[in-house]
């Protein structure tokens with residue numbers, strides 16, 4: 001079973017770091033301690049700026065961060081007992097299904113974002129207590145974050161939700177979603193920058209939502225936050241302290257080793273701990289949460305330990321999650337912080353229920369200092385293309401549009417897209433684009449803004465039945481095909497650029513019902529709809545043809561005048577009979593423009609040079625140019641492009657277009673921002689892929705190959721599978737490049753053929769003996785790729801002795817253990833049973849007889865078994881305790897009572913359900 005061999009990452013960096021680094025770390029820590037720089041703290045519904053009396057943090061009103069909503073104060077009755085200044089006011093959103101706050105952020109930076117909710121019966125409706133459901137949704141950007149469930153809640157409760165996320169833009173939006181079960185509101189929003197190294201499992205595609213964050217020991221605040229925690233995390237104080245629980249504390253320094261900056265837990269938290277009377281062996285921690293079904297979320301626990309019990313004691317324990325072993329025989333280091341987490345492994349488990357069991361040889365029972373659990377949020381939805389967003393915002397401002405629905409992202413998620421817009425979501429791995437804007441009858445006044453003309457994917461613009469004045473700006477239209485301006489007050493002249501497009505049939509223009517039409521009798525001014533254009537052309541062809549041809553000739557002449565250097569290019573473009581290929585054909589001049597005169601080289605390969613380019617619509621592309629004219633004569637090239645243009649798979653790079661003429665032979669692909677696998681495996685010292693990411697990339701590329709082999713007829717043999725040809729998109733999805741290109745240049749060009757047939761280290765020995773090309777040739781190369789993924793080593797190891805990677809692996813395994821071959825940068829954070837399986841699979845793939853190698857279909861299914869690590873969804877009976885993120889005055893009072901009584905255990909087993917964590921103890925006697 002997978003669970004038993006899973007390992008947790010223990011962060012214990014070694015001491016061999018330079019003094020300089022230590023000094024730098026200390027400076028950061030000292031600096032971080034006192035600074036609120038980068039904090040954004042918003043007291044929603046409040047109108048002024050003030051410094052909070054407890055934390056000293058400066059809070060601002062929400063002016064300028066949000067458009068809709070109404071501000072309220074909590075009920076007068078509850079005002080006196082308000083737990084904080086921020087809980088006294090709030091903003092509520094009775095209108096609109098989505099209302100968003102927009103907070104400034106730094107692109108690529110990691111943040112903690114907290115939303116605080118204090119109902120306080122602000123509307124006098126006793127809404128939390130009226131028996132009906134009271135809940136609303138929260139989005140972080142365009143992705144679902146959490147549901148705020150206030151049903152049956154105490155109106156004085158302060159609840160909060162936190163998310164750790166990476167900003168993907170220079171603004172971050174937080175949206176409240178009306179689910180039809182009560183009016184959404186929010187009391188405060190707090191954005192706190194984190195160090196990039198912190199919470200390493202958080203990245204642009206994975207955010208985490210706070211589930212619990214607890215500190216143990218005596219403590220005297222219910223919540224520990226800023227300034228003790230420079231990142232202003234909320235640490236709840238664990239509330240059960242009675243026998244046999246024992247609190248420990250120390251005044252000695254607890255060392256946080258330099259380099260251990262994943263969590264930066266404040267030292268004061270490590271200086272306190274909870275343990276048991278030594279006659280007990282087992283500590284049970286139930287971290288359930290009120291109103292949250294822990295079965296529906298995937299959780300990642302993080303344990304923080306430091307031995308603070310005087311002399312070096314013998315303390316060792318096993319850690320279980322609902323009966324599944326997470327870590328065996330952990331022993332906290334004396335006065336040194338250890339954080340235990342399972343690098344990016346989110347577990348499905350019925351209960352957020354953990355057991356720390358003393359091991360046989362241990363003298364002392366378990367101890368714990370602090371604990372965090374997060375649930376997984378996949379950031380899978382894309383925001384609309386950012387330039388579309390900014391043009392739409394200009395439009396909104398220009399026409400002073402106050403539409404409730406024009407809030408947050410214009411396109412995403414789909415069900416909240418802006419009214420009147422149509423977005424194109426067809427490219428699932430790209431940002432949606434706005435293709436249609438309908439602002440008919442919207443009371444628009446003033447001139448026609450050029451923002452519309454600038455939108456490169458906008459095709460259909462309807463501004464009819466408004467009060468637009470002036471003329472159509474003389475500004476080049478990028479992509480608009482239908483422009484409906486009928487029934488406005490336009491009286492200015494119609495620019496030639498527009499008329500020419502109209503006459504060339506490129507633009508469907510409608511202007512009827514405008515003053516300008518009083519002088520013009522053209523079809524665009526008649527109220528006949530233009531949809532019958534094909535009929536019109538059919539009937540009037542003999543008449544119109546001549547003039548149309550004339551116009552077109554003029555246009556072409558203008559277009560090509562003064563570009564004699566490109567005439568050849570153009571001629572070439574036209575003269576060949578184009579094949580039936582759906583993708584775009586580029587001219588040399590276009591490629592020159594797209595690549596900014598072949599300015600930036602992103603790669604060089606056997607076939608030529610790859611340049612970075614930007615298309616007219618802003619899409620980034622990689623342009624692979626093959627300059628040799630001899631190649632241009634290749635008769636295989638076009639049929640090959642035709643084949644490739646039909647190959648569509650999420651793990652194969654998309655061919656956007658090609659160029660073929662005497663000046664160039666080139667292929668235009670999607671650009672992959674994360675480079676290739678070879679670079680990621682071998683070049684970065686500071687960043688390394690974790691085990692799960694590596695398995696995902698292996699599976700991605702296996703699926704791409706499987707598609708080429710099994711779903712294409714005839715099968716396509718890649719012939720040059722290697723880590724350098726596995727590209728990574730921004731979400732680290734593996735994408736195979738250069739597929740089939742090798743076939744384009746076959747043996748007629750011998751100097752290329754040798755390259756095309758493969759790369760040193762990846763060559764199938766049987767192919768070289770027989771020259772029988774089969775799909776198993778690729779399987780061999782894929783085996784080498786797998787070995788590189790496991791070991792981080794190149795296919796051929798140079799050293800005192802030169803090894804071929806499979807032989808090196810065989811030898812290492814024969815001499816020692818399988819662990820010795822693993823990439824050191826994985827820091828032992830991998831699951832050894834899955835390692836075993838992947839090594840076996842890789843060795844099967846590199847079998848010398850092609851017949852014995854698995855097919856890619858088999859490879860895919862064997863890799864799939866290892867991913868995702870969905871653990872058993874066992875259910876455990878639990879003394880279900882509930883916990884909210886709550887800190888109401890009433891609870892605190894109750895607790896003080898409870899603690900001061902602290903006589904019978906029964907008081908917390910039975911009597912207490914008011915929102916506190918529960919700890920169960922099991923006697924080991």
Ligand SMILES: *[C@@H]1O[C@H](CO)[C@@H](O)[C@H](O)[C@H]1NC(C)=O
Nearest residue numbers: 036050051052056057058059
């Ligand atoms: C409030 O805090 C800010 C820094 O956070 C400080 O610059 C300012 O002087 C403080 N104002 C008052 C009135 O204390």
Ligand SMILES: *[C@@H]1O[C@H](CO)[C@@H](O)[C@H](O)[C@H]1NC(C)=O
Nearest residue numbers: 121123124125126127129130
């Ligand atoms: C809300 O509850 C209070 C006290 O429980 C009661 O006095 C008041 O009438 C209630 N208000 C409404 C609108 O039900």
Ligand SMILES: *[C@@H]1O[C@H](CO)[C@@H](O)[C@H](O)[C@H]1NC(C)=O
Nearest residue numbers: 142143144378381413414415
């Ligand atoms: C992404 O958008 C789709 C469609 O709008 C929605 O159903 C889905 O819940 C969204 N995913 C997340 C993680 O928010």
Ligand SMILES: *[C@@H]1O[C@H](CO)[C@@H](O)[C@H](O)[C@H]1NC(C)=O
Nearest residue numbers: 135149150151152290291292
């Ligand atoms: C909200 O909380 C109430 C009360 O705890 C619970 O009965 C209900 O199932 C929860 N609703 C959702 C959608 O979680």
Ligand SMILES: *[C@@H]1O[C@H](CO)[C@@H](O)[C@H](O)[C@H]1NC(C)=O
Nearest residue numbers: 281282320323355357922924
């Ligand atoms: C922990 O120890 C207790 C008492 O020795 C035992 O009953 C329990 O099964 C152990 N838990 C696990 C998960 O092994």
Ligand SMILES: *[C@@H]1O[C@H](CO)[C@@H](O)[C@H](O)[C@H]1NC(C)=O
Nearest residue numbers: 397398399400401402403445
């Ligand atoms: C924009 O609209 C709002 C409300 O509809 C109005 O108060 C404001 O004066 C308008 N501003 C301009 C510049 O037209």
Ligand SMILES: *[C@@H]1O[C@H](CO)[C@@H](O)[C@H](O)[C@H]1NC(C)=O
Nearest residue numbers: 441442443444465466467487
């Ligand atoms: C345009 O403005 C005039 C007055 O300026 C008004 O009477 C008319 O209703 C407006 N038309 C539209 C379509 O808004």
